[in-house]
Amino acid sequence: MKSLQPSSFSNELTADPSRVLEPRKVSQSHYSLVDCQQFKNAELIHVSKELSQKLGFNNNDLETEKFEDLVVGKGDYHDKSFAMNYGGHQFGNWAGQLGDGRAINIGEIENDQKIWQLQLKGAGPTPYSRRGDGYAVLRSSIREHLCSEAMHHLGIPTTRSLSLAVTGEQVYRDMFYDGNAAYEKGAVVCRVAPSFIRFGNFQIFAANGEIKELQQLVDYTIRQHFPHIDANDPDKYITFFQEVATSTLTTIMHWQRAGFVHGVMNTDNLSILGLTIDYGPYGWLDDYDPNWTPNTTDNQHKRYRYGAQPEIGLWNLWQLANALFPLIEDAKALERVLDSYKVSYPIQRRQMMQAKLGLQTYEPQDESLFEDLLELLVAYETDMTLFYRELITVNHTTNAEDAWQTISKSYYDVEDMPAPIQNRWMEWLTLYVKRLEKESAFAKARTKQMQQTNPKYVLRNYIAQMVIDQAEAGNYKMLKEVHEMLKNPYDDQPSMDHWYVKRPDWARNKPGSSQLSCSS
Numbered sequence: 001m002k003s004l005q006p007s008s009f010s011n012e013l014t015a016d017p018s019r020v021l022e023p024r025k026v027s028q029s030h031y032s033l034v035d036c037q038q039f040k041n042a043e044l045i046h047v048s049k050e051l052s053q054k055l056g057f058n059n060n061d062l063e064t065e066k067f068e069d070l071v072v073g074k075g076d077y078h079d080k081s082f083a084m085n086y087g088g089h090q091f092g093n094w095a096g097q098l099g100d101g102r103a104i105n106i107g108e109i110e111n112d113q114k115i116w117q118l119q120l121k122g123a124g125p126t127p128y129s130r131r132g133d134g135y136a137v138l139r140s141s142i143r144e145h146l147c148s149e150a151m152h153h154l155g156i157p158t159t160r161s162l163s164l165a166v167t168g169e170q171v172y173r174d175m176f177y178d179g180n181a182a183y184e185k186g187a188v189v190c191r192v193a194p195s196f197i198r199f200g201n202f203q204i205f206a207a208n209g210e211i212k213e214l215q216q217l218v219d220y221t222i223r224q225h226f227p228h229i230d231a232n233d234p235d236k237y238i239t240f241f242q243e244v245a246t247s248t249l250t251t252i253m254h255w256q257r258a259g260f261v262h263g264v265m266n267t268d269n270l271s272i273l274g275l276t277i278d279y280g281p282y283g284w285l286d287d288y289d290p291n292w293t294p295n296t297t298d299n300q301h302k303r304y305r306y307g308a309q310p311e312i313g314l315w316n317l318w319q320l321a322n323a324l325f326p327l328i329e330d331a332k333a334l335e336r337v338l339d340s341y342k343v344s345y346p347i348q349r350r351q352m353m354q355a356k357l358g359l360q361t362y363e364p365q366d367e368s369l370f371e372d373l374l375e376l377l378v379a380y381e382t383d384m385t386l387f388y389r390e391l392i393t394v395n396h397t398t399n400a401e402d403a404w405q406t407i408s409k410s411y412y413d414v415e416d417m418p419a420p421i422q423n424r425w426m427e428w429l430t431l432y433v434k435r436l437e438k439e440s441a442f443a444k445a446r447t448k449q450m451q452q453t454n455p456k457y458v459l460r461n462y463i464a465q466m467v468i469d470q471a472e473a474g475n476y477k478m479l480k481e482v483h484e485m486l487k488n489p490y491d492d493q494p495s496m497d498h499w500y501v502k503r504p505d506w507a508r509n510k511p512g513s514s515q516l517s518c519s520s
Contacts, residue, residue: 001066002056004107006080007117009195012220014213016085016127023130025097028210030201030217031082036073036104037124037134041168042188044068045476046483048149051162051192056111070106071163071190073123077106083126084196087204088268089319091303097204098268099128102136105196118162119191135171139468139512141187142479144279146467148191150459150486151276156254157247158276159193164479176296176511185472193275195225199320200268206323215327221272237328242337245317247274249341252313253348257356258455259285259384261306263295263516267316281516284458286503287412288377288384294461296515310345317341355453356388357432358446360439369435372428380421383502386410388454394429395443396436403429412502455489456500461514462507463499 009031016032018024026032047062061067069075083100090098104126105119121144122136141164148161167186174181197217205214222229222240229236229243251274255262262269263281271277283294290307298304304312321334328334353370354362377387387410394403404426408414439446463482470478485496507513 001061001064002109002111004070004075004077004109004118006078007082007105007108008115008224009084009105009117009197009220010080010082013216015082018127021125021127021129024127026085026099026127027208028213029085030213031084031105032099032127033079034081034083034104034124034126036077036081036106036120037167038074039072039167039169039186039188042068042072042074042165043168044072044163044165045471046145046164046479047071048145048160048162048483050487051149051160054111055109055116055162055192068165071120072165072167072188073104073106073120075106081106083128084201085128085204086198086200086268087207088198088200088266089203089316090266090268091298091301092315094207095266095268096207097128098130098200100126101129101132102126102134103191103196114194116192116194117196119193119196120188121191122167122186122188133171135167135169135186136188137171137173138166138185138187138472139175140280141189142468142471143282143464144189144191146464146479146483146486147279147282147459149483150489151260153487154254154258154455154458154489156258156260156276157251157274159191159196159271162190162192164189193271193273193277195221195271195273196277197221197225197272198268198277199270199272199316199323200266201272202320202323203267206326211326214323218324218327225273235333237324238330238333238337241321241324241328241334242340244272244274244320245337245341246344248313248317249310249344249348250274251276252309253345253352255309256306256349257352257453258458259288259306260458261285261292261294261304262309263293263298263304265304265309265312265316267319270313270316283461283516285384286460287381288374288387290374290378294515299515310349314338314341314345355449358392358450358453359435360442360445360449363435363438366435369428369431372431376421376424376428379424380417381412383410383412385455385458385460386500386502388450389456389500392447392450392454394433394436395446396433396440398433400426400430400433403433410502452490456492457485457489457496459486460499460503461512461516462503462510465507465510465512468512 013030016029085099103121104123108117125134145161145164151158165188169186170183171186269278281295291305293302293305390407467478
């Protein structure tokens with residue numbers, strides 16, 4: 001079986017000299033050595049076989065006790081498993097030291113000339129557990145396991161999930177922070193990524209004035225993950241920052257394209273590689289609503305709402321710029337990078353809308369076509385995923401009436417739609433079909449582009465909750481079915497079309513199906 005080696009992070013950076021697990025301040029250290037909890041009755045309940053093969057495991061490996069031990073916290077980690085030290089801004093306020101409160105990095109695997117870091121979430125306490133206990137519950141672990149793989153197959157940069165296990169122990173949680181705490185099934189997810197370094201890893205050292213450790217971390221990150229940047233280039237840190245800014249915007253625009261809302265875009269939850277990381281209270285838009293947030297903690301201010309994600313990405317980059325400033329000491333150079341983000345965003349937004357509507361060329365009047373559409377999607381409750389997917393069948397020969405019939409299945413309560421709004425939709429569809437007439441030669445390319453841009457199947461909040469409800473009763477059949485469906489989100493899957501529907505009425509306000517807290 002493929003062997004696990006100590007991580008380069010722990011080999012090359014500074015360890016906390018203490019092995020005390022109690023929550024405490026950690027200084028001048030990039031990580032703390034931590035042992036995983038030994039769960040005697042842990043049970044592996046699902047493995048992503050496609051990812052396991054990428055890591056070099058074969059199907060026989062997955063059936064072994066050694067593999068199960070590896071992903072539940074009982075493997076041989078060479079006494080080098082660790083939790084990372086980082087800080088961060090939470091909801092716009094500096095929170096100080098945060099760190100891996102329930103994530104333990106167990107090592108790395110090299111396969112096909114790629115190196116993957118493995119991390120167990122829910123495997124026990126660390127010095128960064130703060131008020132937590134280091135464990136995770138099954139409901140949040142299922143959400144992370146499914147969504148990590150769903151995002152990968154959607155073509156969105158992300159951390160991945162190799163496996164999901166139940167620990168055989170109970171975890172005490174207050175799901176909505178409303179005083180109704182209860183015991184829930186404990187679980188462990190094995191996360192996989194080239195790196196789990198976040199903006200907050202750099203922020204903590206800058207905030208503490210630990211510039212030596214900051215420079216060590218930046219140099220390590222460039223050496224390991226940006227090897228094309230010349231280590232002798234005096235502008236290497238600016239080049240590094242520019243690449244982080246570019247990848248951050250790219251990922252956020254993928255979120256906007258697919259209707260994904262991260263829910264908790266704190267600086268400690270943004271990956272230095274532009275990966276989607278930390279699947280807490282995330283959600284997918286059912287009805288298109290730029291002001292929607294899946295996070296109950298964010299209900300009042302809606303800082304992390306869908307429509308604000310590009311803006312929050314920029315704000316977080318400002319904080320990273322502040323952290324890197326001691327190494328660069330050139331505010332204008334950092335500002336130029338941030339300005340490039342501002343310039344790139346409207347361009348990428350326009351390109352995203354072109355792709356979603358299947359336009360192969362661009363005309364200035366397309367801007368009004370885009371904006372009118374987004375206003376209409378908000379004007380009456382419209383399912384985002386169904387709308388764009390059904391729009392694929394509309395072409396330059398379709399009349400507006402037929403186009404209306406096609407997309408009407410994406411509306412919630414279409415029978416009650418006010419006549420003025422329906423008239424506005426007819427006007428927009430007429431203009432859209434007329435616009436397609438100018439691109440009749442690109443009909444096949446348009447269809448292909450829209451099919452590859454607009455997913456048919458996404459991990460809707462109510463679907464995840466249905467999986468959770470069954471799994472908590474010990475039934476994992478739906479977990480496996482949904483995992484399979486999400487592997488081909490852009491393809492027609494007739495056997496999965498019972499998932500290609502609008503959110504059911506019962507899920508509109510059901511806990512877990514509408515909004516979630518940070519509790520996990």
